[in-house]
Amino acid sequence: MYGWMKTNIAVLGAQWGDEGKGKIVDMLTPHFSAVARYQGGHNAGHTVYVNGKKFVLHLIPSGILHDGVMCLIGNGVVIDPQALFTEVEELARGGITVDGRLKISEKAHIILPYHRELDVLSEARRGERKIGTTSRGIGPAYEDKIGRRGIRVCDLLGDRTALADEVRENVSARNRMIKDSTLDWKPVFDQVVAFGERMRPWVADVSLSLHAMMAAGKAVMFEGAQATLLDIDHGTYPFVTSSNASVGGVCTGLGVPPRAIGGVLGVAKAYTTRVGEGPLPTELSGALADRLRESGQEYGASTGRPRRCGWYDAVVVRYSARVNGLDAVALTKLDVLDGLPEVLICTGYQTSAGTIADFPADLRLLTGAEPVYERMPGWSSPTKGITEFDRLPAEAQQYVRRLEDVSGVDCSIISTGSDRRETIVKKGSAVERWLS
Ligand code: GDP
């Protein structure tokens, strides 16, 4: 049945997010007919630079900056309609029109106007144990989805009486959650009806569209948001997001079969960052952390929060390689390490239960754990903007090779700057084969 002629690939985060997925998806897009987002919401911030102009994509796939490429938002995504409209308007100001190129799944769930408030409230209630969410209402929207009371895009466009009942039920459930709250359902209803009308031209059966494209021999790229260590099942629970960011999310979040995925590319930074709470075993503090944060401009693309920074953690990337079946890694931000006298790689954790080399489920094992490091010489000449592996300084080549060895996956792409062109695609690599 599925005689795909081209390789469809998934591009997803192999660490804790912000690895540079946006840049990699944008740079690969000319080889694909469509880019499809499968999970998350506008908690994502994917930055793309085109000729010095900065675009930050939140909900819309990072393929949108290339003319003629279809961009699809799957059923696994939660959509804040207002955030979507704002993003469409921002793109229009940047000269990018989504007309005729954007499709939104009719099965995608809606982030209701009060989900954000519930997110903030839930964080306040957790106190010291807060997650450090993006306050976008993502968790509460997915809670309603799993609780089988969510409202989908198609519900906004269908029978109004049924929608009124759903909104009324949702608002009273919300009022029960917030003490002394008496939010009126009617203004919420009027607002979501208006949202639905504005979205109507984009609404489609995304699974059907993807199948038609793939059957016609067109290649599709599946774009992940967040990352494997933020995955609701495989991440550092409870310090995770509320969706499946890892490869399994592609099938459930778009309505495509596993066999449609011809390759999986994990995006990993040449070091590690994390925004929000939760363990980060290789976290640095002081001057070195500041150095990485400033050189790497490690501030959240959505919330502006400073990102926590640390050395490359091979335990994490090895784990991601296993969970996602990574065929290759796109290693980003190598240039940020330029000029450091030495670079460290974490290969295991020394814990109260001994040294472990596989990422644990029980986070308590990581409390007080010490990373086991390998130390490697740094490089003094810049890697910034280099486009061929052989032209990298010898020590940088040695570092990348060692990362491949300890992570168990080939770095097919090495990114040496934020621009599309500042990229190495290794000769003979999986990525080169996919694109040929
Ligand atoms: P995403 O969420 O995974 O798409 O990543 P973000 O956009 O949140 O964060 C990655 C940041 O790093 C963005 O500002 C990118 O422009 C930037 N970036 C991506 N690749 C490189 C690179 O190789 N070198 C440098 N210096 N910056 C990069």
Ligand code: IMO
């Ligand atoms: P991209 O796609 C980095 C983090 C938040 C918080 C946790 C839960 O740009 O890589 P949520 O609002 O999702 O309920 O927050 O997940 N988080 C991200 N961290 N990059 C992201 O997206 C993130 N999206 C959510 O900081 O720790």
Ligand code: MG
């Ligand atoms: Mg980001």
